[in-house]
Amino acid sequence: MSAQLPSGFEALEPFVATWALATTAERAAMRSASSPEQRAAFFAAAAPLLDSALAALDGRAMADLAPQERRLMDLMYSLAHVALAVEIQGPDEIKSAPLRDRLHITRSATDRRTAA
Amino acid sequence: MNVAAPAYRPIPADDVAWLGTDPVPAAPYYDPAWFELERKAVFLKSWIHVGHVCELPESGSFVRRELEFAKASLLIVRGRDGVIRAFHNVCTHRGTQLVAEAAGRQAKFSCPYHMWTFGTDGALLSAPDFEAFHLEKKDCALPQVSLAECGRMLFVNFDPQAQPLHEWLGDYAERLEAMPVARATTFSEYTYEIDANWKLTYDNFQENYHLRFIHPRSGGAAIGADNQFGYPASVGFCGPHRTQRIWSNPAPDLKPFQRQASMKGIPALMRRGLLDLPHGRDYLAFFPNIFIIGTPTQPFSHTVYPIAANRSRGVVRVYWSGEDADASESFAREYSLCQIRDIHAEDIDMIERGQRGLESGAISHIHFQHMEALCRHLFNSVNERVRDYARETGETI
Numbered sequence A: 001m002s003a004q005l006p007s008g009f010e011a012l013e014p015f016v017a018t019w020a021l022a023t024t025a026e027r028a029a030m031r032s033a034s035s036p037e038q039r040a041a042f043f044a045a046a047a048p049l050l051d052s053a054l055a056a057l058d059g060r061a062m063a064d065l066a067p068q069e070r071r072l073m074d075l076m077y078s079l080a081h082v083a084l085a086v087e088i089q090g091p092d093e094i095k096s097a098p099l100r101d102r103l104h105i106t107r108s109a110t111d112r113r114t115a116a
Numbered sequence B: 001m002n003v004a005a006p007a008y009r010p011i012p013a014d015d016v017a018w019l020g021t022d023p024v025p026a027a028p029y030y031d032p033a034w035f036e037l038e039r040k041a042v043f044l045k046s047w048i049h050v051g052h053v054c055e056l057p058e059s060g061s062f063v064r065r066e067l068e069f070a071k072a073s074l075l076i077v078r079g080r081d082g083v084i085r086a087f088h089n090v091c092t093h094r095g096t097q098l099v100a101e102a103a104g105r106q107a108k109f110s111c112p113y114h115m116w117t118f119g120t121d122g123a124l125l126s127a128p129d130f131e132a133f134h135l136e137k138k139d140c141a142l143p144q145v146s147l148a149e150c151g152r153m154l155f156v157n158f159d160p161q162a163q164p165l166h167e168w169l170g171d172y173a174e175r176l177e178a179m180p181v182a183r184a185t186t187f188s189e190y191t192y193e194i195d196a197n198w199k200l201t202y203d204n205f206q207e208n209y210h211l212r213f214i215h216p217r218s219g220g221a222a223i224g225a226d227n228q229f230g231y232p233a234s235v236g237f238c239g240p241h242r243t244q245r246i247w248s249n250p251a252p253d254l255k256p257f258q259r260q261a262s263m264k265g266i267p268a269l270m271r272r273g274l275l276d277l278p279h280g281r282d283y284l285a286f287f288p289n290i291f292i293i294g295t296p297t298q299p300f301s302h303t304v305y306p307i308a309a310n311r312s313r314g315v316v317r318v319y320w321s322g323e324d325a326d327a328s329e330s331f332a333r334e335y336s337l338c339q340i341r342d343i344h345a346e347d348i349d350m351i352e353r354g355q356r357g358l359e360s361g362a363i364s365h366i367h368f369q370h371m372e373a374l375c376r377h378l379f380n381s382v383n384e385r386v387r388d389y390a391r392e393t394g395e396t397i
């Protein structure tokens, strides 16, 4: 299978199918729909790569990201959601999810406007 | 960090004693008859936030806004002359709602029923077989509602006699113009509906007394040291409007990833000159139902629209200046939005529990301590208007 992410980020390949999502609302929904184990595994793999991923993507406009880079960016956005679940909410994540789902994200600055 | 932290200086009770200290009647928080008076005395006579200039970038750009308190659907349009106006979304032929889309861009607006067609300035441009009416086109324009702007925020007022917006905002107009929202070019948004009175809902967001109990995890950075409730550093009042300065925790308890994530947006904010705006720790509450936060990493507005005595809709917008400059800024914006949404989610359920308790009629009064002064000030401002209105119109309370 060919690489879906820029080289150096092979460790995140198994998470692309679930977590490389185009809009904030989709990422929020996946945070709620995923299992604690899925979130923990993604956070453990992705959090240590935040600095290197953003460093690899910085320095040009978001619209100029290549498809592989865009996928990496989408993973970092999902990491923002999952980090709140794992690091901040912890054991409270399960009871807070249905409350959070009542706040409907209607638009977001980071929504992908064109298909990658 | 072992830097000696400046001590938190509590706000003396005497500073807000002028607001009164008596218990506050509970019925205004659930009684439909009181709500009906509020609708007329407060909401149909105040400047109400309906949007941001960045939503209407070009001539013909429009948004539709449903305002249940006025039973109105508004069409807010930037005209060919560049002016933004608000109209009732109502065809002047036989009243059909003109536009079904929530937002868009059109050169003119045609009613689907018999094709009366209006311009971006509300004028009737054409109507099939118009000679068969005994009418002149100039008398058939869309009904207009006053709209004004301050700090790129758009407000409407249904009262034709309303004082100008800048006068209404008073000393706080200048503060609003210095907030990040006044420089915003885009925003993220989430909305919610809640089974609770608009004041009960809004009050939740103007007191910090609940933080340590409701947000022990998500709000940990806002409390601590010698300010275990995260009470504000100062409060202020200006007519029916109010402000508080958020206390700066000298040693916020941030988790490692949280700390890392919060730093990602700082370089871009610095480049944009947004880190040291004068009101970066301020909360500005504009009567009756919006407050705006100046925090550079998370500048947001929260508007609570009343639907019924026991139902409301909240709209939260986090504002950004410029498109995402790079991956770091973009990531920081995502984290910031999710973080504030997590906190708000924790409030919603508790507010509804409050509404259910009040509606039982079991208690005749509620109580505000002096650090819930902003809640008391909102009640006082509403109460004064409702009573004046009842006196003028002879309605009974």
Ligand code: FES
Residues within 6 Å of the ligand: B091, B092, B093, B094, B095, B096, B111, B112, B113, B114, B115, B116
């Ligand atoms: S009601 Fe609109 S054209 Fe007839």
Ligand SMILES: [Fe+2]
Residues within 6 Å of the ligand: B204, B205, B210, B211, B214, B215, B343, B346, B347
């Ligand atoms: Fe809260």
